[in-house]
Amino acid sequence: MFHCDVIDVSKNKITLEKAQAFIESHKCGASLFFIGTVRDNNNDKTVTGITYDSHDGMVKKSFEEIFDEANKTLQLQHPVAFVEHAKGYVPLGGISVVIAVACKHRAQVYEFSRYIIEEIKKRTPIWKKEHYNETDSEWLKGNPIQK
């Protein structure tokens, strides 16, 4: 079972309650929550917030591919995952991403969660514009997608 979405945070919220409700399953004995939040410093600049931009269609496609790959690569038992990523302005401390996973046994949930976040970082088309106290906002340099 898999749920993923891009949440326009000017209209909706990413909530842990929703994630927990989705991953609850009597087949699973372990669940794990990863929460990404906006921190206050990057490259020696004081960060006040981040605006996330997203190509929603490609992002959802990428999340689904990552879930399928994780399932095959890690040979998961009864995998359940919930992934939501923010789009729009997220202030300091705000939630940018929630990844909630559940599996039959505990060892797999750590691998599963880690696999999802690392692959999102590598290949999901999400962009970040950081906002600072002292200087102008700027888009962070990223990694080119293979052309």
Add this chain to the structure above:
Amino acid sequence: MKIKIELFGAARDFANDNILELKIDNQTDIKGIRENLLTWLKKEHPNNNNYSNIVKNSAFCNENNEIVHDDYLVSKEQKLCIIPPIGGG
């Protein structure tokens, strides 16, 4: 013919509307569209090399959310998206 290019990430700063319209020849490939876009940028933002670098390092995707490579031929009016280097969530 005319195509539309939707802008994402750092490329959103190219224009106010988040979408550009380019006039291209029939059967132009992505490589040609990239060159076309670089020419447009030189005209609109003559002193901004950063924008040119973004285009050079960007991929493009079609309406099916598929990355299209440099040899992909655009033979009808359609919308493409420019995918700058990704920030990774």
